[in-house]
Ligand SMILES: NC(=O)C1=CN([C@@H]2O[C@H](COP(=O)(O)OP(=O)(O)OC[C@H]3O[C@@H](n4cnc5c(N)ncnc54)[C@H](OP(=O)(O)O)[C@@H]3O)[C@@H](O)[C@H]2O)C=CC1
Ligand SMILES: N[C@@H](CC=O)C(=O)O
């Protein structure tokens with residue numbers, strides 16, 4: 128039987144897993160798609176590099192066009208990463224009628240709509256399940272499983288590296304830099320891990336999820352982003368005392384037609400299911416008007432989980448080809464995007480302040496909250512060494528982001544407040 132020929136762009140962490148699954152599960156895959164699947168060429172940067180799997184060296188090439196322009200190749204799997212030239216390869220492959228499977232969230236977040244439009248025009252599939260929450264089938268779920276509903280909230284831990292770091296900091300008191308090195312060695316982190324720790328990787332994933340969930344073209348610039356590099360052991364311990372865990376959360380919300388999307392370290396109430404998602408695991412909580420609350424959980428990064436999603440997309444493309452329905456699934460955004468203003472974004476907050484330890488300071492602080500009309504939920508003054516003055520932990524009831532900013536601006540003018548050490552959104 129004639130095999131389906133696949134060109135693989137990249138043989139790193141994910142590409143290696145793809146080869147293992149295509150070779151190791153060949154019999155199961157064949158019985159699902161009705162023909163053998165052959166990875167016929169593989170793009171690498173360096174053909175001489177030693178690899179953790181044995182591959183026929185004649186399949187390796189350093190020339191992307193040898194794959195993209197090969198008329199024998201039906202499907203391209205892109206797991207090399209990058210944006211500029213990678214986009215060129217994908218567009219050229221589509222132009223030539225090849226279907227594309229990609230794990231590249233950087234590219235899909237920035238150019239997804241253009242790539243999907245080209246795929247539609249050419250009657251080709253572009254599937255990208257691995258691009259968000261590696262091993263969790265969340266993209267399919269949003270496109271197909273919730274096609275009948277109107278999504279109001281998507282909240283998720285969508286970066287495995289930072290969840291791994293925060294978990295080790297919380298459970299073992301580990302130092303941030305040491306755990307980051309571990310996450311890199313385990314193949315979780317991006318080639319430049321700054322995009323993990325500064326929240327950009329999660330923001331890209333939230334761009335993809337919110338575009339699908341709200342059916343409006345959310346851009347990366349619409350996402351308010353803060354990473355975990357400023358999270359301290361002290362913050363994590365205070366969160367625990369109050370019954371919270373610190374997680375890097377992506378939060379996309381819709382009220383009426385207005386949406387907001389953000390990524391930030393958030394204190395999540397321990398009773399919320401997201402709070403117990405640890406290590407490299409990801410979870411995406413989805414609330415729909417009709418369905419109510421749902422949550423999807425699984426490994427968010429790493430060789431085999433990510434490759435599982437890539438190869439499942441490959442199976443879907445081949446099944447579509449057999450049915451003659453390629454190019455019909457492209458989920459193009461069709462709704463007008465309306466972003467919430469800071470006055471419309473509401474949340475509860477945690478503030479940790481270092482203040483002068485003298486009479487009247489608490490009253491001045493309470494006065495600021497009162498003037499700005501933000502209601503305080505609790506105040507705690509833990510015993511602290513004298514040289515720091517006093518530490519104050521304040522949690523608020525729901526307040527708009529605009530009001531919170533006003534509170535912080537007013538605090539800047541109070542000499543009794545030495546530093547606003549941390550501010551966290553509270554969830555759960
Ligand atoms: N790692 C993970 O857990 C996950 C990764 N992803 C995404 O999957 C993609 C791949 O990630 P990952 O496997 O970790 O990356 P790696 O860095 O491990 O692998 C990249 C591969 O692509 C090849 N490559 C990179 N640039 C070029 C180039 N310009 N020309 C030729 N070959 C090139 C490299 O070749 P060589 O081997 O010779 O260096 C390598 O084989 C990225 O988009 C990433 O964001 C998505 C979900 C999870
Ligand atoms: N670096 C990413 C890899 C998967 O997308 C992560 O840590 O989640």
Ligand code: NA
Nearest residue numbers: 256259260263
């Ligand atoms: Na996924």
